Amino acid sequence: MRVTMIGSGYVGLVSGACFADFGHDVVCVDKDQGKIDKLLAGVMPIFEPGLDELVARNVEAGRLRFTTDLPEGVREADAVFIAVGTPSRRGDGHADLSYVYAAAEEIGRALTGFTVIVDKSTVPVGTGDEVERIIREANLDADFAVASNPEFLREGAAIDDFKRPDRIVIGSDDARALAVLRNVYRPLYLNKSPIVEMSRRAAELTKYAGNAFLATKITFINEIADLCEKVGANVQDVARGIGLDGRIGDKFLHAGPGYGGSCFPKDTLALLKTAQDYEAPQRIVEAVVAVNDNRKRAMGRKVIAAMGGDVRGKCVAILGLTFKPNTDDMRDSPAIAVIQALQDAGATVRAYDPEGHEQAKKVLENVHYCDGAYQTMEGADALVILTEWNAFRALDFKRVKSLLSAPVIVDLRNIYHREQVEQAGFEYTAVGR
Numbered sequence: 001m002r003v004t005m006i007g008s009g010y011v012g013l014v015s016g017a018c019f020a021d022f023g024h025d026v027v028c029v030d031k032d033q034g035k036i037d038k039l040l041a042g043v044m045p046i047f048e049p050g051l052d053e054l055v056a057r058n059v060e061a062g063r064l065r066f067t068t069d070l071p072e073g074v075r076e077a078d079a080v081f082i083a084v085g086t087p088s089r090r091g092d093g094h095a096d097l098s099y100v101y102a103a104a105e106e107i108g109r110a111l112t113g114f115t116v117i118v119d120k121s122t123v124p125v126g127t128g129d130e131v132e133r134i135i136r137e138a139n140l141d142a143d144f145a146v147a148s149n150p151e152f153l154r155e156g157a158a159i160d161d162f163k164r165p166d167r168i169v170i171g172s173d174d175a176r177a178l179a180v181l182r183n184v185y186r187p188l189y190l191n192k193s194p195i196v197e198m199s200r201r202a203a204e205l206t207k208y209a210g211n212a213f214l215a216t217k218i219t220f221i222n223e224i225a226d227l228c229e230k231v232g233a234n235v236q237d238v239a240r241g242i243g244l245d246g247r248i249g250d251k252f253l254h255a256g257p258g259y260g261g262s263c264f265p266k267d268t269l270a271l272l273k274t275a276q277d278y279e280a281p282q283r284i285v286e287a288v289v290a291v292n293d294n295r296k297r298a299m300g301r302k303v304i305a306a307m308g309g310d311v312r313g314k315c316v317a318i319l320g321l322t323f324k325p326n327t328d329d330m331r332d333s334p335a336i337a338v339i340q341a342l343q344d345a346g347a348t349v350r351a352y353d354p355e356g357h358e359q360a361k362k363v364l365e366n367v368h369y370c371d372g373a374y375q376t377m378e379g380a381d382a383l384v385i386l387t388e389w390n391a392f393r394a395l396d397f398k399r400v401k402s403l404l405s406a407p408v409i410v411d412l413r414n415i416y417h418r419e420q421v422e423q424a425g426f427e428y429t430a431v432g433r
């Protein structure tokens, strides 16, 4: 199959490289010449474990190409995936679809022969209808069908998620489009990954409903964690106790400082906007968004309380800045609100993240970035773990104690056992335990 990805960002690049690995002939298109130059030189524009090796292997095999020339990429394709960004529109939180629509128009003008246009970008219900209209307007004779195929990739685990998905969702009522997409995904189908076919609108909504449900699950356990602290229970026990019920499931029940990233915050807001437009309020999701927003700054207050209630003139060592491990992404990371709350209360902040410094510098001011975990702790009055990178899971507590001015550890990701840390002579604060 000849597959073209429009947009070589996170989703387009990972999906394109994985499709090539399935044996398809793939072209990744991007308007950004700098990004394409980098890719042609074998340099990845994003940090994702395993991606450079996957790209190199498929480029070498001649199955993966990069170009800025959209018409060239579209002309021969069986399937053209739109994988451009849909950021939150400034002001109202709606998804900004200008990149999707611009791509649709250009694709329309370049179409020859029957082609399936697939929305992979996260787009509100009804976007497929508009994409179809735009393509038709740009090319009255075009032979095409528009389908929806949302992605469910987690940053840091994207390749594995692509190759071993829980399911593939395809939204289309067009028999020819379904035949092409079944072929594109055949290797996964053979691998027994369920392919769920539905209407285009149902597929578009599935993406938002899935992310909103996961955000709800996290927020639910975070509030239960707060209650655990009040009643003297351990949220990890409660999470295990409910998670083993097959109807609930044990995933996404880790209490922490609140969800962040490029998807949950943006997609929950966009779902609320769609709900408003269609007068079908989503009150649970509204509550989730509000509770999660409050939580991030509340985690700053939790650190201040652990440090005795007053942090003026004190120094806090932060381990982990990105919204989760194995990414350099700082978008809506809880670290931003926590650090700002600490700074507002008069503390100075030293921080270390294995991958996040470059992005963190764009959103956080007056932070002293250190070269390693232990350097961060030198002379600090408390150690705060904000992201659960593996490198932070086995700290040498003797060394930590000798470096910190006060033996205070705040573990906002629950990566340590209380007894272990207290036996090493620290005051230990965790989440919901």
Ligand code: UGA
Residues within 6 Å of the ligand: 122, 151, 152, 153, 154, 155, 156, 211, 214, 218, 251, 252, 253, 254, 255, 256, 257, 258, 259, 260, 261, 262, 263, 264, 267, 323, 324
């Ligand atoms: C999320 C979804 O998991 C993917 O399925 C989806 O494709 C993607 O959004 C998207 O829409 O593109 P991602 O944002 O990469 O993926 O990250 P997650 O691993 O889902 O984590 C999101 C946030 O929730 C992080 O801040 C994480 O720390 C937090 N989280 C996650 C918790 O606090 N507790 C948990 O139990 C799980």
